[in-house]
Amino acid sequence: MASRSDRNPPITPPLIDLPINTHDRGFYDGFSREVTIPAKIIVSLLIMWAIFFPVSANETLTAANSTIISAFRGWYVYVVAFFMAICFILAIIPGTGTLRIGAQDDRPEFSRFSWFAMLFGAGIGIGLLTYSTGEPLSHFTDNPEIIRGAVESQSAEAVPSAYMYTFLHWGFAPWATYALVGLAIGYIAYRRGLPLTIRSALAPLFGKSMSGMAGHLVDIVAVVATILGVAVTMGLGVEQFVAGLARLGLGDWLLDADGSSSATAVVIALLVLVGASTLSALSGVGKGIKWLSNINLGLSFLLLTLFLVAGSTVFGLELLGFGILDYLRTLVPNALTIFQDTGSPVSGELVQWQLDWSVFYWAWWIAFAPFVGMFIARISRGRTIREYVLGVVLVPSLMCFVWMTLVGGTAIDLELSGAAQGAIVNTGMADQLYATLAVLLDPAFAYIFSGLIVILLMTYLITSADSAILIVNTINGAGDTEGERRWHILFWGAALAFVVGSMLILGGIDAIRITMIIGALPFSLVAALMGVSIVKAVVFDLIRRHYGVPTTEAGCAAMLAEEERKAAMPKKPGTA
Template identity: 80%
Template sequence: MTARSDTPVAPPLVELPIETHDRGFYDGFSRAVTIPSKVIVSLLIMWAIFFPVSASETLTAANSNIIASFAGWYVYLVAFLMFTCFMLALVPQSGNLPIGNPGEKPEFGRFSWFAMLFGAGIGIGLLTYSTGEPLAHFTDNPEIIRGSIETRSAEAVRSAYTFTFLHWGFAAWATYALVGLAIGYVAYRRNLPLTVRSALAPLFGLHLSGRWGHLIDIVAVVATILGVAVTMGLGVEQFVAGLSRLGLGDWLLEPDGSSSAMAIIVALVILIGASTLSALSGVGRGIKWLSNLNMGLSFALLALFVIAGSGFFGLRLLGVGLWDYLRTLVPNSLTLFEPGGAFGAALVQWQLDWTVFYWAWWIAFAPFVGMFIARISRGRTIREYVLGVILVPSLMCFVWMTIVGGTAIDLELSGAAQGRIVDTVISDQLYATLAVLLDPAIAAIVSGLVVVLLMTYLITSTDSAILIVNTINGAGDTEGARRFHILFWGAALAFIVGSMLILGGIEAIRITMIIGALPFSFVVALMGVSILKAVAFDIRRKRHGVPTTADGCADMEVQK
């Protein structure tokens, strides 16, 4: 569409054609995206299964080089994403713009919306890291490395939560929020396909209909699969640890405490099978129902820790932790440790193992979570969207980690645990906390609840990811022939997670994910620039009476 010669700014692009197949197995899909994505993922699976030694050595070498070279890129990129989100929300002209047509109402109520945000985002990670992260930083963090405080002391608790909040707060959710906003804003206001490439249309226009647009969507699909694989890997290990705590047999664990190959296979058959069935039911039924169940079970477990655990201690940690987090957010978000000095090498390694890993994980997870958030957020203003997506889930993460993790730390500080929590593997720490806190019979019941909650989180995340991958492959179309493609991606996830866990452990999945996240990180950076341009130009268009939505452009054509 072209503007009149006297128009100060042209109307937005409202068409982005993407060729899709019209019959057969790939009916409704872009074969230029779907087939290469499947080939890349299949080759990765075969490499891990048939050449495990070569795969492990190559991944380790590539990981060292990538992390060392791009640590600063990840740190400053995520800081930019946070700044962009809050600026768009807080500036009145941009914050009032709707993600959709004016007057459009949201599809989901706020409770279901928040439940789906929380369940599809990092619910699984919370069950593993609610105790794991605070206990890890209680043992080792930059302040301990510098020698200013003693490891596993009362003085170490405060700094432990500063870094826990840094990793699970605004950074994670701003990354998701920006990707979802960049996609949803142009898709719903300009009638562009609900797919990753559309987010860059304000920058590159119709060039995205061809090979460059296909490449962007392929990168997003691969990153999504690898990001979800990390979450699935963590979840499977904790799922198996829970089954072992419930006394289902010694066959579940190896002598070193890791999950056995048979346990991993059984867990994946159960979890991926249930996820695939849920994905076949669609977002309106399976995911919404499971998300509400997740939220209810999460609150029940949290209430148990408030009542039976160290509730007051956790609430004090929440208040102090929020204050420390907010006052150190800017410097901690921009800090990049250097290898020089007495503690430089240790500080650099800590940042690579924690902060940079998390930033890469959130970025790899962002095409899935961002697309999913865009799918469920139509009709909300930019301000409501940004504040809802960032503040509410972040606060839930903080509450969860101070109440649950605070109970674990309090049990260690008081001597009740005597190292039984902090010295066990991370996948077992939540169950170990329950075992110390409760009578054996009650601990077994609650551990069973955790296993059920973990299973529903795993199913929700995995089926959401499968549906989103098919949406990207289908050029934004959420309908059409999807059944066999859902089965393929479910099986692909099972083989990736299973092969990596059995042959290389969770570290192999982490390394693969970090490598896969790097290409998409450049796409995310362009998304930040693109949404700023889209909103700025729409504000100018409103000022000059130029249409800003596809409906407005259609009305203008009719008037002509």
């Protein structure tokens, strides 16, 4: 009887060749000009629009906030829920969970500890410093339960719902988005020998058409989304950085009358931070980024240790336990809820709350996903799908929960006990972490740890910017890290500075937020297709494995060599 592998299998091997045309000389040596030039034009036009037509830009962004974003809020909610579902389905199903990102005999390059440490630095950083106090306090003041009148604002009864929504935004949703994009890129690129870039993830759906204009468009969308996603992160970081400098007593010129960062402070901060990040990017991953990442991790745990020792630890740990239970219990309904405006004041407030928080976050995570996903794909070769998904989604989510409860819980406890007397909750979000330290510690220690936060913000901002610049160049270079990069690094560094600076001066962080939500929309479609693509790739690989058809580049090459060997053998007399 013929074996299963001897029969004519009903499925063909996967695509293992996706050529992408790159220039071989001159300024664009090693780059795809069809991707790099349009991406630069789009970002440059956005900058010029904000700088030279600020009134028009402000009016357009305001109109977009009330029309385009509202129209697509349901799409953002459902697509992120789709990402979470796909990740956990792939991890749970026995057959899919054992497939590796790479050849089946590949093993991880990094230990689990090093891998988790790099995951922490890739997707958390600045956001945790800004929102570890800012988000719980905001939901402590205003969340859907408070809007409905179920609990009183800034009361003990408001704390559980405040953390339920905080965990909704910082839990599985962002990490499943990153995990899906990274898995689609890494699994298909490493198993099939395709370029490590965004378009390769869609090859199981569209085949070699991804070599041409369709693939160029996908990578352009990814580059623009990355720039806008990182711009939001940098905008938040710059505001908190300037607020910290003001706390350190470096002058009233840092802040305007309303407490926001002055234009002069924004410009100087960006010159220092983006200048340093550009120099770090020029030095390469092995020097600048690696060195700064190690500093980030050490300073982050030092700050967390402070709150563990001096903060409201028991209160925070109670919040952690009950918050996780509430989050898991309400995850499905909260992840699928879309508030509708029925004409009543309460329904209108609920819709606006969802736009300001959930929709903003979902778009932010999607815009950040090409950057973080590419990074996670780079460091995850050799891991099984199950290990990858559980590691990327569960461990960083738990770390976010710990930060939010220990740091944010301390701020809320200080307000509930009356020790803060509104000094924390009534200040701007960029200043709330510093305000918490001012209430919690003696002035001298508060000054020292405020300085530590400023340093930590600086290193996180530099790391985020230089990593983004290098990832953008990798996408532009069709997954290749070779070739001349210096002038392109300088361009993207300047572009980031101008996007953040022009938008902050134009309309504050809201201007960047609205621009990013709109800019993330095209990539949200790409990411949804990536979800379908990775499911198809995995299912088809399981079918191939069942019939003995190779699923990796090496296996396909060996099969092709065997077929060529058989074809070259002399035929026996009398055979056709």
